Amino acid sequence: MAAFALGFVGLSFLLGGQLRRRMRAESELELLARTDGLTGLHNRRTLGEILEQEWRRARRTRSMFSLLFVDIDRFKAYNDTYGHQAGDDALAAVARCIRDNIRRPADSAARYGGEEFVVVLPDTAPGGASQIAEQIRAAISELAIEHAGSEYGRVTASIGAASWSPDQQGDVSSVIRAADEALYSAKATGRNRVGQFRASGTGGAGQRQP
Structure with a gap:
């Protein structure tokens, strides 16, 4: 026994x-x-789940909702000049800058595709979203990664910021379109800057520049 x-x-x-x-x-x-294997951020599939969850919560609690579109400037030229391995390293470095500048547990970031990233900022007003966007932009520029094909001589990023408030109509796709349009504006006015757009539930984005 x-x-x-x-x-x-x-x-x-x-x-x-x-x-x-x-x-x-x-x-x-x-x-x-x-997870996106290269950057360690959420992948696009997970981003969709996060957007749906946070949008429902914002509507239910009638709270502010902000979103950032981050796009590395002239990234195709960077890949063509330095090679895809260097491009992957740059993507990973940019992802770290994004991750290091979103501190609240509810904030999240995802690789949207290619050289694009999306940052979801629940309970964040336009001013707060712009501040976080500027911190991310500055951190990426301060990496000082050489980029001969850029007018700045280094890897930079343009960022579009958009917000939704409870008194507005529309859905989460309108906020995404507004952030995309703000990104286009940042690209069109010189790159390496933050564009701000207050979503109204209508309108779309122009053609983006690399």
């Missing part, structure tokens, strides 16, 4: 260890499925 009891305890420990390893592996796989 004693031997049986010891064997049962040992088997329990063994099964428990296997179960913990399996749960850890499943958790890691789930994290990988929700």
Whole structure:
């Protein structure tokens, strides 16, 4: 009986260890499925879930909602000049700048695609969104990554900021379009700057520049 009891305890420990390893592996796989492998930020699929969740919450609680579109300036020229590995390194560095400048637990950032990123800022007024956008823009510029194809001689980013308040109509797609239009404006007026747009629920974006 004693031997049986010891064997049962040992088997329990063994099964428990296997179960913990399996749960850890499943958790890691789930994290990988929700994360962009290059930058470590959320991927576009997860961004969609976050936008839907935070938009519903903003409507329900009648709170401000802001969004940033971040786009690396002249990134195609950078890739053509320095190669795709250097381009990947630049993307990862920019992602770190974005992550380091959003501090609240509810704030989140995702790689939207290519050299574009989106930052979701719940409970954030236009002034606060502009401040965070400027911090991100400055941090990227201060990386001082050489970029011969840029008018600034370094890797920079343009950022479009848009906000929604409870007295406005529209849906989350109108805020995305407004941020996109603000980004286009920042590109058109010289790049390496922040464009601000207050979403009205109508209107669209112009053609973006690289």
